[in-house]
Amino acid sequence: MKIEIIEARSLEEIQQVFQIRIEVFVNEQKCLPSEEFDDLDAVARHFLLFLDDVPAATGRFRKTEKGIKVERIATLAQFRGKKLATTIINYIMNVAKEQFPENNYFYLHAQQTVIPLYASLGFTPYGDTFIEADIVHQAMELII
Numbered sequence: 001m002k003i004e005i006i007e008a009r010s011l012e013e014i015q016q017v018f019q020i021r022i023e024v025f026v027n028e029q030k031c032l033p034s035e036e037f038d039d040l041d042a043v044a045r046h047f048l049l050f051l052d053d054v055p056a057a058t059g060r061f062r063k064t065e066k067g068i069k070v071e072r073i074a075t076l077a078q079f080r081g082k083k084l085a086t087t088i089i090n091y092i093m094n095v096a097k098e099q100f101p102e103n104n105y106f107y108l109h110a111q112q113t114v115i116p117l118y119a120s121l122g123f124t125p126y127g128d129t130f131i132e133a134d135i136v137h138q139a140m141e142l143i144i
Contacts, residue, residue: 008046024074031133057084067105068096112136
């Protein structure tokens with residue numbers, strides 16, 4: 001099992017990122033494309049994980065006034081159960097730490113079903129659950 005993670009920069013790489021998000025969020029989870037794709041795609045840094053040279057997972061992060069927001073973590077159904085989400089989240093956080101060494105605050109909006117994944121990485125819930133794209137979410141944070 002060969003894993004490679006790249007920052008998606010070219011049009012082809014961004015299209016691969018978007019294709020994974022369409023499959024996971026739009027087709028599987030029935031999110032509206034208008035909710036899945038936003039103006040923040042233009043300012044976020046996108047990452048693409050390849051498993052044996054096949055695009056399998058993606059995620060993005062962006063710097064906000066609060067800290068680093070980890071977003072749009074998605075793994076194609078046929079590749080789940082291989083800890084690819086954990087791998088790409090750790091990679092994204094390491095890149096963010098390198099780029100913003102003064103930052104010690106990471107946060108995200110976790111779908112309720114994946115709260116245990118983020119908890120296993122050290123994120124803790126805060127605030128009440130809320131609905132985003134018709135899915136229950138929980139805000140979570142990690143202070144390093």
